[in-house]
Amino acid sequence: MSHAIIIPKLGLTMEEATLVRWHIPAGQQVAKGATLYSIETDKISFDVEAEADGYVDQIVPEGDVVPVGALVGYLLERPDEASPCVSSVAEAAKVVVDNVPVPAASAAPPPMQATLGGNMGEGARRYISPLARRIAASNGIDTGALTGSGPNGVILKRDVERAMAARNAAGGPIGGDAPSSSVSRRPMTAMRRAISQRMQQSLNTTAQMTGFGKVDMTEMVQWRSELLEVMPTDAPRITYTDIVTKACAGVLREMPELNSYIDGDQIVTWNDINVGIAVAIDGGLLVPVIRNADRLSLLEIAAQRVALIDRARTGQITPADLEGGTFTISNFGSYGGDFETPILNTPQSALLGIGGITDEPAVRDKAIVIRAMMMLSLTYDHRLIDGAVAGRFRARLRALLEHPSVMLALLG
Structure with missing residues (x-):
């Protein structure tokens, strides 16, 4: 049976955290008590330990801002075990979905592997991480024209940065009237x-x-x-x-x-x-x-x-x-x-x-x-x-x- 990996609540005022780093790569085994991933809140950095033995299945990528209690991955019993269905990603909609309601529990979408990197299709809802959305907004990137490389087609930070690099290579300005060579940008830390x-x-x-x-x-x-x-x-x-x-x-x-x-x-x-x-x-x-x-x-x-x-x-x-x-x-x-x-x-x-x-x-x-x-x-x-x-x-x-x-x- 898989074990959900959830963002812990570290303080009374904590509402969200940035998933800074996965210490165990996807698909590799981790022992209970080992450092699994690191988060950064508005006040501290914190290493989160694995609560069970298992094989790491990552849902939320490094760099995303996620709310307390959000699902960021699973610990699977076997390396060949199928990931939980994509509705589990939707349960983490607070993390990676932009203005998308959580699907009903009765919905039975296909396994996540079947949709990784897939085409979202005409009229499909668009998924985007908060970090990617913030970078896109500050740099004038139209997310509607992007193809997400994350789970279930989620648009991630790297997708926005790729679009920025392409625009820069084409000689266009980045995020306004300043020439691309005159400024550098980086997202704020939590x-x-x-x-x-x-x-x-x-x-x-x-x-x-x-x-x-x-x-x-x-x-x-x-x-x-x-x-x-x-x-x-x-x-x-x-x-x-x-x-x-x-x-x-x-x-x-x-x-x-x-x-x-x-x-x-x-x-x-x-x-x-x-x-x-x-x-x-x-x-x-x-x-x-x-x-x-x-x-x-x-x-x-x-x-x-x-x-x-x-x-x-x-x-x-x-x-x-x-x-x-x-x-x-x-x-x-x-x-x-x-x-x-x-x-x-x-x-x-x-x-x-x-x-x-x-x-x-x-x-x-x-x-x-x-x-x-x-x-x-x-x-x-x-x-x-x-x-x-x-x-x-x-x-x-x-x-x-x-x-x-x-x-x-x-x-x-």
């Missing part, structure tokens, strides 16, 4: 597409304002330097991100307005304070979450940050690591930035950006002295948070960061 959509949605659905302020970190720099000198060698290294996370968590406990969001005509306040830390990775950005940050010591925050960033940058991050954030910190000072206007990580209503620490002239007791200064950028949803509230948040945060002993006495 992560980049999700970032693009979320950033645009954030700006479209909230009234964002950014306030700036400077913090004198001179005492904190000295305090941290002394701390690092006495820390055990096997302890996680305390960073300024850890210190700001600790201070923010304390202020959020005092000012829950910034740990809230708007839902319709209601204001919802989270009971927990879960601080997300923006982490740049190859090809995008992840925001792993330090949970209950207000209840953690500085050392515990540092340990969690180290573990989360390591998992993020080695591709081992899990959906659970990325969910549940109530406030976000973005340290653009780590890549040379002084100040920016961060975009909210909705549904959160506030995000703190921290710049690099630089020596600057400052006036103290009517004298010009050199102090270690750091810029803060607080972006907030003005529908919920007034400018005065945001100003008090920055002032309170500044007070804690400028007086390390006070911060430790109050927050532990």
